[in-house]
Amino acid sequence: MCGRARCTLRADDIPRATHRGGQPSRTIDLDRYRPCYNCAPGRNLPVVRREENSDGDDYVLHCMKWGLIPSFTKKNEKPDHYKMFNARSESIYEKASFRRLIPKCRCLVTVEGFYEWKKDGSKKQPYYIHFKDGRPLVFAALYDSWKNSEGEIIYTFTILTTSSSPALQWLHDRMPIILGDKESTDTWLGRSSSSKFDTMLKPYGESDLVWYPVTPAMGKPSFDGPECINEIQLKKEDKNMISKFFMRKEIKKEEEEANGEEKSSHHDSVETDVHTSLKGEPKVEGCNEFSSSTDKSGDAKHLDDATGQGQVKRDYEEFSTDPDQRTCQTDATQTSPLKKKREVKSSEDKQPTLFDYFTKS
Numbered sequence: 001m002c003g004r005a006r007c008t009l010r011a012d013d014i015p016r017a018t019h020r021g022g023q024p025s026r027t028i029d030l031d032r033y034r035p036c037y038n039c040a041p042g043r044n045l046p047v048v049r050r051e052e053n054s055d056g057d058d059y060v061l062h063c064m065k066w067g068l069i070p071s072f073t074k075k076n077e078k079p080d081h082y083k084m085f086n087a088r089s090e091s092i093y094e095k096a097s098f099r100r101l102i103p104k105c106r107c108l109v110t111v112e113g114f115y116e117w118k119k120d121g122s123k124k125q126p127y128y129i130h131f132k133d134g135r136p137l138v139f140a141a142l143y144d145s146w147k148n149s150e151g152e153i154i155y156t157f158t159i160l161t162t163s164s165s166p167a168l169q170w171l172h173d174r175m176p177i178i179l180g181d182k183e184s185t186d187t188w189l190g191r192s193s194s195s196k197f198d199t200m201l202k203p204y205g206e207s208d209l210v211w212y213p214v215t216p217a218m219g220k221p222s223f224d225g226p227e228c229i230n231e232i233q234l235k236k237e238d239k240n241m242i243s244k245f246f247m248r249k250e251i252k253k254e255e256e257e258a259n260g261e262e263k264s265s266h267h268d269s270v271e272t273d274v275h276t277s278l279k280g281e282p283k284v285e286g287c288n289e290f291s292s293s294t295d296k297s298g299d300a301k302h303l304d305d306a307t308g309q310g311q312v313k314r315d316y317e318e319f320s321t322d323p324d325q326r327t328c329q330t331d332a333t334q335t336s337p338l339k340k341k342r343e344v345k346s347s348e349d350k351q352p353t354l355f356d357y358f359t360k361s
Contacts (some may be wrong), residue, residue: 002086002139002159002176004115004218006128006229008035009136011046011061017110017136018048018189019182020059025051028155029063037228039111040221041067041085047157049107049143050189059189062107068144068158070097075149079156087142087158089177089201093194098158101142102197106188108179109139109159113229115218116172116211126218127171128229129211140177140188140201165203171211178204 009017011030032044039045044063051058067081084097092098113130114137131137143157160177168175177200179185184200218228 002114002116002161002174003041004126004221005039005111006037006113006115006130007039007045007111008037009046009110009112010035013136014046014110015048015059015061018108018138019185020048021057024048024061025054025058027061030061032063036224037226038115038218038221038224039066042081045109045111045157047107047109047141047143048189049105050191052104057190062155064107064143064155064157066159067156068097068142069146069154069156071144071146073146075147079146079148079154081156084158086161086174086176088174089140089160089162092142092160098142101144102194105143107141107143107157108185108189109141109157110136111139112136114176115214116168116175117219118171124216124219125234126214126216127211128214128231129168129209132208132210137176138179138185140179160201162201162203165205165209167205167207167209168203168211175203177201178209180204180206 011027011033015024029044030046033046034044036043043066045066047062047064049060049062051060065081066085067079068084068087069079069081070084073079087095087098092102112134113128115126115128117124117126140160141157142160143155145153145155147153161174162177164171164173164175179188179200187196187200212231213234214229215227215232217223
């Protein structure tokens with residue numbers, strides 16, 4: 001998308017910027033041109049187009065309004081230059097408003113730079129985009145003519161856009177088609193067949209295209225002057241937004257890897273805890289005879305080596321079918337160590353009473 005531009009060039013500098021040799025065959029409405037740092041749709045800008053009905057390289061320097069008004073628009077309709085100030089190059093062969101213009105109504109628009117806004121929620125920060133060496137940018141464009149209700153013929157144009165280059169994707173997903181050399185401008189302006197245009201209508205990906213932030217005040221078309229292109233210093237958080245855009249995928253990847261390692265560590269910890277708890281199963285109190293007998297007899301070490309429910313179940317079944325072991329369990333249940341201690345104390349260590357003392361004497 002390209003909705004604002006800087007065009008402060010002199011009219012006679014524009015043919016040279018578009019690699020045109022010699023003087024134009026004629027100029028049209030150049031008195032309407034006013035250099036501007038903040039050009040918006042509806043403004044008159046000088047355009048280079050091919051001379052009609054000419055077999056040579058003759059060209060015309062024609063001042064037109066930015067924002068296409070198709071020729072089939074009704075005469076009494078109020079023109080809206082913001083409706084078609086850009087045309088998607090991918091669909092110009094499909095839409096009637098543009099398809100009929102491709103054979104004979106191609107033109108070149110020259111500016112010194114253009115503006116694009118970076119959105120951050122409700123906040124928008126404009127950036128000025130230009131060539132590092134200061135040379136003008138040349139855009140591929142289409143033009144048309146329309147007669148209004150007063151009989152006046154108005155020429156208008158639209159700038160072609162394409163997907164952004166990798167270097168500008170952080171800022172916007174669209175950018176104007178920049179014709180960076182004489183060969184591309186000759187092809188677009190000349191009588192070349194449309195089959196050659198596909199190789200031209202691509203994002204400009206060279207490193208000599210640079211940008212910097214400018215004042216948000218230029219968001220108003222009425223704001224004009226050199227202040228529009230003065231570089232400003234962004235706050236720290238605004239600068240981090242750009243780096244966050246490029247680091248987003250890398251950070252996401254690192255988080256996924258960290259989550260994977262955490263899940264794996266948690267899984268290993270759970271397995272270790274279960275294994276340890278099974279090995280550390282305490283012996284049943286009061287069944288020491290059972291433990292001794294099973295150890296001496298060479299049977300499986302039921303409680304210490306058990307690692308699953310099947311093994312514990314089999315040990316329980318073997319234990320329940322052994323009559324000696326059942327007797328051990330019954331005796332242990334009927335006579336507890338505390339009870340035995342109490343009985344021994346009552347029979348042998350009975351404390352003498354006063355009655356026993358007088359009886360002995």
